[in-house]
Amino acid sequence: MASGSSQPVTELLARWKSGDVSARDALVPLVYDELRRIARRCMSNQSSSNTLQPTALVHEAYLRLARHDSMDWQDRAHFFALAAQMMRQILVDHARKQAAAKRGGNALTVVVDEGSAISRERNLDLIALDDAMKRLASLDPRQCQIVELRFFGGLSIEETAQTVNISPATTKREWATARLWLYQTMSSHSQL
Numbered sequence: 102m103a104s105g106s107s108q109p110v111t112e113l114l115a116r117w118k119s120g121d122v123s124a125r126d127a128l129v130p131l132v133y134d135e136l137r138r139i140a141r142r143c144m145s146n147q148s149s150s151n152t153l154q155p156t157a158l159v160h161e162a163y164l165r166l167a168r169h170d171s172m173d174w175q176d177r178a179h180f181f182a183l184a185a186q187m188m189r190q191i192l193v194d195h196a197r198k199q200a201a202a203k204r205g206g207n208a209l210t211v212v213v214d215e216g217s218a219i220s221r222e223r224n225l226d227l228i229a230l231d232d233a234m235k236r237l238a239s240l241d242p243r244q245c246q247i248v249e250l251r252f253f254g255g256l257s258i259e260e261t262a263q264t265v266n267i268s269p270a271t272t273k274r275e276w277a278t279a280r281l282w283l284y285q286t287m288s289s290h291s292q293l
Contacts, residue, residue: 233283
């Protein structure tokens with residue numbers, strides 16, 4: 102995640118948190134490109150039958166974020182982490198609707214790359230990933246948050262560590278543990 106405009110974004114988030122609606126409006130041009138990058142990452146290598154586009158995903162996520170006028174924005178990384186979380190939920194909701202419409206067929210999939218990934222070569226069923234992440238959250242909420250920040254948010258180890266308020270070494274360990282747990286959980290689930 103680019104950090105060149107970190108200070109203005111953090112300042113605008115603080116003003117928005119204080120009720121300044123003009124700060125929210127000024128934030129859009131500063132964060133739009135990064136939100137589109139996150140959306141493209143979340144949606145890479147999807148089925149061609151998917152009707153949701155990255156621009157629509159960005160707009161829907163931003164609208165959901167804008168509804169939270171009382172949000173306790175900490176900084177730029179926190180904002181993008183929440184945006185990634187919103188995008189994840191939108192994609193899962195969309196995938197569930199598509200699967201329900203087609204009685205389980207054609208579930209939305211996401212290809213995961215090594216930079217933020219569980220596996221480089223494997224297409225993941227987003228609904229299965231969401232189910233596995235919900236199970237992980239019940240066992241270890243912090244590991245689930247790390248996966249969300251790294252996978253959906255595209256945050257680096259250092260940015261994730263800062264957002265979660267732990268050391269980069271701990272973040273790296275928990276990221277590796279969570280990836281392994283998710284891989285095993287999803288592998289055993291797909292064999293059922």
